[in-house]
Amino acid sequence: MSKNEIGTVQSPTNAGPTTTTSSIADQLEVLRKSLAMPHVPYTSGVHPVKAEDLVVYYDVEGEKYASRIDLGTAEEGDLEALASACQQATFGVNQADVLDESYRKAGKMDLTKFAARFDVVASGLIDNIGPDILQGQDADGNKKLRAEMYKLNVYGPGSFFKAHKDTPRGDNMIGSLVVVFPTSHTGGQLTLEHGGLNWTFDSAAELADPPRTPALAYAAFYSDVTHAVEPVLTGHRVTLTYNLFLVDESIRPAAGHRTIPAPERALEETLRTLLGDPAFLPAGGFLAYGLEHQYPMPPPPEVSWVNRKRQVPPSRLGPVLQMLKGCDARIRTVSQRLGLATHVKILYDSGENYDYDDEPGHDVLADDVLDTADVNESYGMSLKDEIERMGVILQRDSARAKELRDKKKYCGQDEDEDDNGENDGGKISPSAIPVHWVTKINTLNRVQSQYIAYGNDAAIQHVYGNAALFVHVPAVGVDIRAAVEGR
Numbered sequence: 001m002s003k004n005e006i007g008t009v010q011s012p013t014n015a016g017p018t019t020t021t022s023s024i025a026d027q028l029e030v031l032r033k034s035l036a037m038p039h040v041p042y043t044s045g046v047h048p049v050k051a052e053d054l055v056v057y058y059d060v061e062g063e064k065y066a067s068r069i070d071l072g073t074a075e076e077g078d079l080e081a082l083a084s085a086c087q088q089a090t091f092g093v094n095q096a097d098v099l100d101e102s103y104r105k106a107g108k109m110d111l112t113k114f115a116a117r118f119d120v121v122a123s124g125l126i127d128n129i130g131p132d133i134l135q136g137q138d139a140d141g142n143k144k145l146r147a148e149m150y151k152l153n154v155y156g157p158g159s160f161f162k163a164h165k166d167t168p169r170g171d172n173m174i175g176s177l178v179v180v181f182p183t184s185h186t187g188g189q190l191t192l193e194h195g196g197l198n199w200t201f202d203s204a205a206e207l208a209d210p211p212r213t214p215a216l217a218y219a220a221f222y223s224d225v226t227h228a229v230e231p232v233l234t235g236h237r238v239t240l241t242y243n244l245f246l247v248d249e250s251i252r253p254a255a256g257h258r259t260i261p262a263p264e265r266a267l268e269e270t271l272r273t274l275l276g277d278p279a280f281l282p283a284g285g286f287l288a289y290g291l292e293h294q295y296p297m298p299p300p301p302e303v304s305w306v307n308r309k310r311q312v313p314p315s316r317l318g319p320v321l322q323m324l325k326g327c328d329a330r331i332r333t334v335s336q337r338l339g340l341a342t343h344v345k346i347l348y349d350s351g352e353n354y355d356y357d358d359e360p361g362h363d364v365l366a367d368d369v370l371d372t373a374d375v376n377e378s379y380g381m382s383l384k385d386e387i388e389r390m391g392v393i394l395q396r397d398s399a400r401a402k403e404l405r406d407k408k409k410y411c412g413q414d415e416d417e418d419d420n421g422e423n424d425g426g427k428i429s430p431s432a433i434p435v436h437w438v439t440k441i442n443t444l445n446r447v448q449s450q451y452i453a454y455g456n457d458a459a460i461q462h463v464y465g466n467a468a469l470f471v472h473v474p475a476v477g478v479d480i481r482a483a484v485e486g487r
């Protein structure tokens, strides 16, 4: 089954904005209807994990050493051993733990008795369920979902848990998460009820068909959802349960109380000064930085054609921005604090594949690796023109022009003293974006694409680009600059 998302499974039959809502009353009605949309108060699915995530170490009463079970490969005998190391599960009634096998029949292990290798954060599960459970509450970056492991449970044949709501453990508890290991069993479905609607999550069936190991089944639901575990018919159903909390990041002593290290402070101060200077990029532009660290770079994107239009997928460089390290990360952190957007982009020199004197190129900035597979110079296409068409042209500041001059010298090309590389013989487009290169671009994060070059024979050649960090500086007068200037 594909992931079942809160709020998206049931489609509204009686709601949806109308096109001719003229009065406030009409608008309020639309609002009401949208609030009355049936809402699915849980999210569930199957989550792939690493094989070692299925290992659990556990205590056995009277034994000095822990036992180990691999729940990806465990056989009945192994599972029976785990079950017999459990205590009888209780449930909460009026703040007391009650043992009643007519209400709940299952084995439990407290946190002090076992260690599970599965990590709800590192496995990505918490990130997977987060958006469904948070429903945009994290939009301002302040709210986060935190999962606290609670118990390990074993439901052998005939085990069940009748309908209940979980005992809230703290004001900020928002729900529960159940993770079901892929041990072979039937029955043990989780049934859920909320607002008069019912759902069933058959984790055993989800895990078995098609068999997807190593994987875990999971269900996360809000605290006000009544739920039950149907009787297990065969085999053992082994689960980890977690309490889910909504934590307010803004009151954590994180960013606010962090002592800003001197290099970061210095960077921030300089940037502020620059932004406050009306002569600095008055019409806006970029501050550009060579990347200090290496990151995984994507291959050229899969471009498709629909109705003769090139369909370029969204840039895959966004994730790199989340992984920046060291100095690269510092640039982004500081820029972000000043309200400036940072991007990882690819810089191409559109003249790089040519003798520079014949075809002086431009610096071309692209949002992703370029797909030049359709460029065939023997059909009269020019790689240079195509690159310039696929990106935006940047001006070359004096630092960049010098760098190119040095490179040319190094490569043994004739150097024209008058050509400072900046204006490419006056041919640079007036719309070229001004850039200040703060640190030199390098080839640590090089990307390559193929094209067909025209020579004596048409031949496959490569075109290279290099990733760098670009901080967008708005024009003087834009709010961000005004705000920064005012400090």
Ligand SMILES: O=C(O)CCC(=O)C(=O)O
Residues within 6 Å of the ligand: 161, 166, 178, 190, 227, 228, 229, 239, 241
């Ligand atoms: O195992 C499940 O699916 C749910 C367990 C449960 O409801 C609980 O432990 O409170």
Ligand SMILES: [Fe+2]
Residues within 6 Å of the ligand: 164, 165, 166, 176, 227
């Ligand atoms: Fe429960």
